[in-house]
Amino acid sequence: MQNRNRAGxxxxxxxxxxxxxxRFLNMCRHRDxxxxxxHWKEDGFVACITRTDFFRLKDICHKTHMRVRIIRKxxxxxxxxxxxxxxxxxxxxxxxxxxxxxCGLYIWDISIEGNTQYTAESLRKYLxxxxxxxGIPVRNIHCxxxxxxxxxxxxxxxxxxxxxxxxxxxxxxxxxxSDHTQQKEEQGNLVxxxxxxxxSMVTRNGTPQVQVGDTVEQGQVxxxxxxxxxxxxxxxxxxxxxxADADVVLDTTMxxxxxxxxxxxxxxxxxxxxxxxxxxxxxxxxxxxxxxxxKGKREEYVLWEQPKWIRLFRLPIQIGKKITKYYxxxxxxxxxxxxxxxxxxxxxxxxxxxxxxGVQILENNVRIEEDVSCYRMxxxxxxxxxGVQYAPIEEYDMPDEALTGxxxxxxxxx
Amino acid sequence: MRTKISDTLALSKDSVxxxxxxxxxxxxxxxxxxxxxxxxxxxxxxxxxxQGGMVIIQGKNLDIEFFDSDEIAVxxxxxxxxWS
Numbered sequence: 001m002q003n004r005n006r007a008g009x010x011x012x013x014x015x016x017x018x019x020x021x022x023r024f025l026n027m028c029r030h031r032d033x034x035x036x037x038x039h040w041k042e043d044g045f046v047a048c049i050t051r052t053d054f055f056r057l058k059d060i061c062h063k064t065h066m067r068v069r070i071i072r073k074x075x076x077x078x079x080x081x082x083x084x085x086x087x088x089x090x091x092x093x094x095x096x097x098x099x100x101x102x103c104g105l106y107i108w109d110i111s112i113e114g115n116t117q118y119t120a121e122s123l124r125k126y127l128x129x130x131x132x133x134x135g136i137p138v139r140n141i142h143c144x145x146x147x148x149x150x151x152x153x154x155x156x157x158x159x160x161x162x163x164x165x166x167x168x169x170x171x172x173x174x175x176x177x178s179d180h181t182q183q184k185e186e187q188g189n190l191v192x193x194x195x196x197x198x199x200s201m202v203t204r205n206g207t208p209q210v211q212v213g214d215t216v217e218q219g220q221v222x223x224x225x226x227x228x229x230x231x232x233x234x235x236x237x238x239x240x241x242x243x244a245d246a247d248v249v250l251d252t253t254m255x256x257x258x259x260x261x262x263x264x265x266x267x268x269x270x271x272x273x274x275x276x277x278x279x280x281x282x283x284x285x286x287x288x289x290x291x292x293x294x295k296g297k298r299e300e301y302v303l304w305e306q307p308k309w310i311r312l313f314r315l316p317i318q319i320g321k322k323i324t325k326y327y328x329x330x331x332x333x334x335x336x337x338x339x340x341x342x343x344x345x346x347x348x349x350x351x352x353x354x355x356x357x358g359v360q361i362l363e364n365n366v367r368i369e370e371d372v373s374c375y376r377m378x379x380x381x382x383x384x385x386x387g388v389q390y391a392p393i394e395e396y397d398m399p400d401e402a403l404t405g406x407x408x409x410x411x412x413x414x
Numbered sequence: 415m416r417t418k419i420s421d422t423l424a425l426s427k428d429s430v431x432x433x434x435x436x437x438x439x440x441x442x443x444x445x446x447x448x449x450x451x452x453x454x455x456x457x458x459x460x461x462x463x464x465q466g467g468m469v470i471i472q473g474k475n476l477d478i479e480f481f482d483s484d485e486i487a488v489x490x491x492x493x494x495x496x497w498s
Contacts, residue, residue: 026451029483038478040457047478 010051010075017044018066027060046071107136108316109168117156117175126153127171135316138164146171167315187241190223190388192216196252199384206244216387222248225393241393250387253380256366258346260339260375265329274324278302281317289322299325339375340368347377360384434464438495443479444471444488452478452486460488470496 016024021044028035033056035047044066049057057068083090110127112120127133130149132141143162150160150173159174190206198214206223210216223244231237276289304320334342347366354361366379420430427433428448437445446462446469453461453468455478460471472494479487 022452022455025455025478025481029451029481032483034480034482035478036480038481040455040475040477045455045478 010077011048012051012054012070013046013048013072013074014054015041015044015046015069015071016066017041017069018064019043020064021045021066024060024064024066027064028057031056031060033057033060051075051077103315104167105138107138107141107164107167107169108134110134110171111168112171112173114173115175116177118154123150123154123171126150132169138167141169186243186392187225188243188390188392189221189225190244190246190248191391192218192220192222192248192250192387193389194218194250194252194254194385194387196250196385196387198222198387199249199251201246201248203244203246205242206246208246216250221391222246222388243390246388247386248388249384251382251384252387253382254385256347256350256377256379256381258343258350258377260334260343260377262339262374263331263333266332267327268330270326270328274326276322276324278320278322279317280320287322296326296328299327301325334375336370336375339370343368343375343377354383354385358386432465434469436469436495438492441473441492442489444492444495445485446488447485449484449486452481462486468498470494470498472496 018024025035025038033049033053035049038045038047054068054070060066061068110124110132112123115123127146130146132146141164143164146162147160150162150171151157156175157173158176161172163170163172195217196215198210198212198216201208201210201212201222203223206225207227209221209224216222223246225242225244227240227242228236229238229240274289276287279286279288301323302320303323304318351361361381361383363382364379366377366381369376369378419425420427428435432448434449435447437447439445446464448465449469450463450465453463455476457476458472458474460476460478462469462471471488471492474491474493476488476490476492479489481487
């Protein structure tokens with residue numbers, strides 16, 4: 001039996017009309033002109049025939065007085081012929097496919113993930129020094145070599161993995177964070193940050209210089225970083241410099257003042273925004289926009305669009321949408337309600353910052369006033385605040401006989 | 415002479431006498447090998463000349479699936495096959 005594979009075959013569906021269809025079919029058979037899918041019709045039949053056989057029917061049609069009409073053409077050849085006027089579209093598709101394929105052979109993005117201590121820029125610079133840059137062919141990249149090079153070059157990198165995903169080179173790394181978190185111990189005092197009265201004091205390290213209830217001034221040493229050692233007789237036998245550590249709360253008053261002028265410059269945006277497209281390749285950028293000659297003040301936003309399907313396939317070209325908003329300033333005057341609202345909002349923000357820093361407000365005498373030039377929020381607040389800051393010991397003359405450690409003091413005592 | 419040779423060599427009759435081989439698949443398909451010509455093709459009737467007679471196929475919606483120099487395939491609702 002005949003095995004006919006019609007996939008990809010070029011053929012025509014014809015309608016054959018006339019009286020002597022049997023004679024027509026027998027003549028076709030004798031000349032090896034083959035029909036298939038022959039469906040009976042009132043005055044003939046409908047059948048499929050190859051394109052080459054169709055052109056051989058002319059003589060038979062003439063002899064048998066049959067008429068052959070093409071109903072439909074099937075096949076790629078006819079498709080190309082039908083769309084021959086759009087050949088440029090097909091060529092364009094082909095060229096774009098080739099471009100995408102060729103671009104896919106190169107690395108267009110180097111991503112570094114998991115770095116905390118080393119910046120991505122420094123790692124990229126190192127990779128560039130090893131000739132691993134964007135635009136390098138994928139076949140020239142040896143992930144194992146890059147991994148070992150990175151481990152050798154950066155001592156804090158304890159694990160690194162390099163992978164190629166699409167046109168991206170992704171470097172995953174882990175750093176040793178233990179050294180990073182160590183804090184250097186320095187010697188120093190704790191000094192008052194504000195004038196006030198010491199409300200409470202808990203000293204963990206160092207020598208307290210004041211007591212609860214003492215009045216202190218800004219910059220005064222509250223806890224000294226010099227620790228003196230005494231022997232059993234109460235004699236001073238040595239000193240050691242330490243980093244003073246204590247919680248000191250000061251009872252103090254704080255002046256508060258914020259001003260708001262009567263007039264302000266109000267920013268008014270134009271109704272129409274200008275939209276344009278940006279194509280960026282490397283450091284070069286081209287903007288596609290309609291000509292617009294206004295040269296006023298403007299804000300520009302660029303939205304870099306990255307479709308989902310392109311995440312793995314980075315190209316050296318980036319497309320973005322630029323929105324330009326034009327604006328101008330006009331002078332406006334605050335009403336009393338607006339000014340009060342703005343000043344209150346600022347005051348609440350400042351109070352929030354104080355609360356975050358551990359400040360307790362005992363009494364609040366801040367009021368809004370208006371004078372000729374501005375609105376003013378002014379007053380005093382009675383507060384309890386953490387009142388110390390660290391100050392390094394810059395110059396300290398250690399006595400010659402003074403010992404710099406407890407062990408030395410103990411040895412003298414013995 | 416042909417009969418003697420075919421009987422002696424045990425050859426099949428269809429190759430020696432060019433006799434038709436008719437294969438019927440259910441009542442929907444039919445294949446005739448070694449046919450000579452199509453005598454009549456109608457919606458309900460198909461007459462095919464073969465060596466030594468004619469095969470008459472009666473049925474409904476009879477279509478010729480394909481044909482070539484040796485074989486013809488008929489498709490449709492075959493009701494009766496007669497030899498004349």
